[in-house]
Amino acid sequence: MAKMAKPTKSYAYPLLLSALIIYMVYVVLANLFFDPQAAAFLTHKMNLKRPMNLPIWLNVMHIHVGAACLAMLTGALNFSSKILRNARKFHRVNGYLYVIFVFVVVLTSGYMAPYSTGGKINSMAFNLVSIVWFAMTITAIVQIKRKQVSKHRKWMVRSYAFCFTNLFIHLISFILHEGVGLRYESSYTFGVYGAILLNFILAELVIRYVYVKAPNVTVK
Numbered sequence: 001m002a003k004m005a006k007p008t009k010s011y012a013y014p015l016l017l018s019a020l021i022i023y024m025v026y027v028v029l030a031n032l033f034f035d036p037q038a039a040a041f042l043t044h045k046m047n048l049k050r051p052m053n054l055p056i057w058l059n060v061m062h063i064h065v066g067a068a069c070l071a072m073l074t075g076a077l078n079f080s081s082k083i084l085r086n087a088r089k090f091h092r093v094n095g096y097l098y099v100i101f102v103f104v105v106v107l108t109s110g111y112m113a114p115y116s117t118g119g120k121i122n123s124m125a126f127n128l129v130s131i132v133w134f135a136m137t138i139t140a141i142v143q144i145k146r147k148q149v150s151k152h153r154k155w156m157v158r159s160y161a162f163c164f165t166n167l168f169i170h171l172i173s174f175i176l177h178e179g180v181g182l183r184y185e186s187s188y189t190f191g192v193y194g195a196i197l198l199n200f201i202l203a204e205l206v207i208r209y210v211y212v213k214a215p216n217v218t219v220k
């Protein structure tokens with residue numbers, strides 16, 4: 001008699017979730033505890049065109065970081081197929097929380113963007129990301145309201161990729177500044193535009209290769 005194949009348990013999701021939690025703890029510790037005055041980051045703001053109210057900027061930045069981490073967490077939890085299968089209500093409530101946290105990140109970004117390191121070219125990029133990111137998130141909600149599960153998932157993947165914006169900015173600017181020796185401001189600008197490109201590419205790769213078999217099913 002032929003043996004039944006054992007279902008293979010995927011460790012990819014728990015591994016990714018663990019890596020994400022470590023990254024979130026690092027972001028919170030680095031920005032809210034070890035350097036709450038953002039002294040290291042602010043040394044690069046040498047040529048600001050407009051005066052910055054530092055206490056307000058710091059408060060907004062702390063809210064931004066908190067909301068960003070909560071967006072990362074709520075978003076990650078909603079990609080769990082176990083939660084989707086067994087706790088549909090949690091998925092729904094948690095999904096709306098994700099939208100709220102994305103909105104707070106976008107709102108706080110709107111305040112900080114005019115004072116961006118690197119000037120107007122980066123302010124424009126951040127504002128563009130805010131519009132596109134929020135639009136993609138709302139598109140995902142509209143699709144699930146229309147019961148288009150696969151389209152909802154694709155738009156959520158595209159939206160979620162933007163949670164890695166800050167990670168990619170720092171990764172690219174670190175390599176270009178420390179490795180290649182580029183001026184910090186130029187490295188940061190490449191970091192901002194590179195991160196946007198990477199977010200889009202990463203999302204399309206996940207959609208194409210991870211959700212390759214998922215048809216555009218509808219739910220009742």
Ligand code: HEM
Pocket residue numbers: 027031041061064065068069071072105106109110112113115116117118126127129130133162163164165166167
């Ligand atoms: C979701 C993950 C994100 C995290 C963890 C995060 C975190 C941070 C942190 C820690 C800072 C302070 C400066 C630094 O160390 O980089 C910052 C600044 C900033 N972030 Fe975010 N961020 C995220 C996403 C975004 C997104 C998607 C946008 C755009 C819509 C954005 C817009 C900004 C802006 C405009 C600044 C000020 C940059 C500057 O002054 O040069 N962030 N973010």
